[in-house]
Amino acid sequence: xxxxxxxxxxxxxxxxxxxxxxxxxxxxxxxxxxxxxxxxxxxxxxxxxxxxxxxxxxxxxxxxxxxxxxxxxxxxxxxxxxxxxxxxxxxxxxxxxxxxxxxxxxxxxxxxxxxxxxxxxxxxxxxxxxxxxxxxxxxxxxxxxxxxxxxxxxxxxxxxxxxx
Numbered sequence: 001x002x003x004x005x006x007x008x009x010x011x012x013x014x015x016x017x018x019x020x021x022x023x024x025x026x027x028x029x030x031x032x033x034x035x036x037x038x039x040x041x042x043x044x045x046x047x048x049x050x051x052x053x054x055x056x057x058x059x060x061x062x063x064x065x066x067x068x069x070x071x072x073x074x075x076x077x078x079x080x081x082x083x084x085x086x087x088x089x090x091x092x093x094x095x096x097x098x099x100x101x102x103x104x105x106x107x108x109x110x111x112x113x114x115x116x117x118x119x120x121x122x123x124x125x126x127x128x129x130x131x132x133x134x135x136x137x138x139x140x141x142x143x144x145x146x147x148x149x150x151x152x153x154x155x156x157x158x159x160x161x162x163x164x
Contacts, residue, residue, distance in 0.1 A: 001126060002105050006076055015100075016071040017043045022078045029088040033060035036075070036089065040067050061092035072098040080106045086115055134160055 003020075005011055012018055019039040023032060034052060037060055041048045049055075049063060075093060080086055086104065093102055102121075106112050112123045129137065138160055139148045148156055 001124075002076060002078070002103055006074070006103075011074065014072070015074040017068065017073040018075075019043055019073070020076045020078060023080045023085050025079075025081050027085055030055075030057050030060065032085070032088060033057055033064065033092070036060075036092075037063055037067075040064065040073075044071070057088075061089075064089075064092040065094050068100070069094050069096055070098070071096075071100070073100045074103070075101075076103045076105070078105045080104050080111060080115075081108065083111055083114060086111075134163075 006018065006020060017040060019036065021032065021036055021039065034055070037052060038048055044067065052060075055063075073093075077086070077089070090102075094100075104112070104115050106115075109123075109125065112125075115121065116123045135157075138156065139146075142148070142156070
């Protein structure tokens, strides 16, 4: 759902910088910040600062804050697992009164609640799809609108079982 909003042409047009950052379960703060810096600079079509790979967290946070300070931005942190991941980046994202937005996706309801309280945000709880909806979505995407070949049905169902 968040990806659909993020990719919407009206949303893209509304913001001066749109950045999607996938947070791995085994993230490292400096890698996350470097990734964010690279994506911001790519989005605003400016060269990445020299020495980015050797920069420490404090310098990276200053660069992020400086680049976003006067821009309306949308930053999505996808698949956040731990509060310290959000803590590592939140102060580098300026509250600049430009209509900027930060979205966090997480599987952890307590994390979503904590982030929303700190940032005066809103939590949207999505309900899982029903089994038949999951099957329809999976086969539509996997087989480009065609039905699943019968010889693959059991394998596909095993794959979907792992996704529960």
